[in-house]
């Protein structure tokens with residue numbers, strides 16, 4: 125007999141994951157290697173170690189080791205805010221009148237407000253281990269910068285954040301959270317780097333972009349002795365660290381004999397979704413179980429649903445390695461969407477390859493329908509979701525409503541990646557009926573695709 129499922133399924137400390145799951149090790153056809161941006165040859169560990177900490181360079185390349193032990197100091201930090209609750213959304217189910225059983229894994233229970241801390245603490249730990257002085261990074265909407273600031277302060281490392289100028293000005297509270305944790309925050313483009321100065325000369329008054337901030341952060345890390353660069357998504361190492369999300373979720377569900385039929389997550393660079401699906405996809409790749417996996421992206425930035433599977437640059441400044449991925453082109457500038465964390469032109473190579481193999485579905489959803497779902501969710505489940513997370517809520521509700529029509533009692537699991545307290549301007553626009561749903565035309569997309577590097581392999 126199935127045990128009665130509580131509203132929240134917590135795990136004991138002893139049940140927390142002791143190793144991360146490296147999904148690539150389970151794939152027969154592996155994601156393509158990263159390429160050096162000047163030679164177009166596969167990046168070696170030594171190449172990567174010039175940008176990232178040694179241990180992270182190693183993790184980035186490793187597509188063979190299935191489980192990588194989590195160092196004890198990271199386990200201890202995780203204990204401060206993990207396990208993240210797995211919630212049975214009884215109230216949402218009731219409000220929808222659906223026979224579906226809905227679960228969500230909530231990653232917003234820490235001050236940074238999102239799952240990004242799971243990788244930030246790992247990246248800071250390895251920098252500390254290597255005896256570095258600090259790390260540099262970029263932040264767009266601010267979630268990643270906040271997470272890395274918290275992680276660096278815990279290990280006594282310096283943290284230099286290049287924050288896209290428009291966010292720096294529009295989200296002063298995010299900036300102050302970072303400074304509270306001791307980070308220095310520079311609006312990007314800035315005059316502190318040569319790439320920043322060049323962009324300011326060419327486009328005076330520009331409000332900046334994520335691609336530009338990445339280039340500045342990489343340059344700063346190169347120039348400063350004892351610094352490396354840290355990135356909050358897209359990379360293999362980040363997906364690896366985020367596997368704690370899926371490992372905890374699976375352990376909790378297994379405890380109650382529950383198996384999800386559908387697993388849903390929002391996808392920006394792909395790290396939370398990659399982490400959530402990791403243990404489930406690993407089972408499927410071994411032929412043990414079958415699940416339906418759905419990536420949800422904004423219709424304004426539709427890399428998985430309308431992009432091309434090709435090698436592309438990870439940043440606008442073209443200083444980072446190239447990745448084979450579903451991409452809209454590194455020159456693609458999405459229209460202003462309020463889900464800042466989902467405005468990336470590409471998608472991590474692991475998810476891209478799984479999509480190419482037909483193992484991952486993708487859906488694009490429009491902004492106003494996302495906020496409608498966010499509000500519906502907030503009113504019954506209490507949590508005020510981040511706009512990014514609400515993309516997953518949208519599709520979870522859509523799937524649950526399909527079940528209502530067919531009478532199927534599917535079990536749905538989705539990732540609730542964070543809270544939206546710093547996104548109230550976006551909520552305000554939605555409430556005032558001033559939010560738009562811009563969807564790029566084929567012409568818009570063709571421009572970005574035309575800018576893809578021409579590489580013969």
Ligand SMILES: *Cc1c(COP(=O)(O)O)cnc(C)c1O
Nearest residue numbers: 357392393394395396465512542
């Ligand atoms: C950054 C962010 C995302 C998207 O990033 P992924 O790497 O795709 O997971 C989603 N939700 C929140 C709350 C974020 O901060």
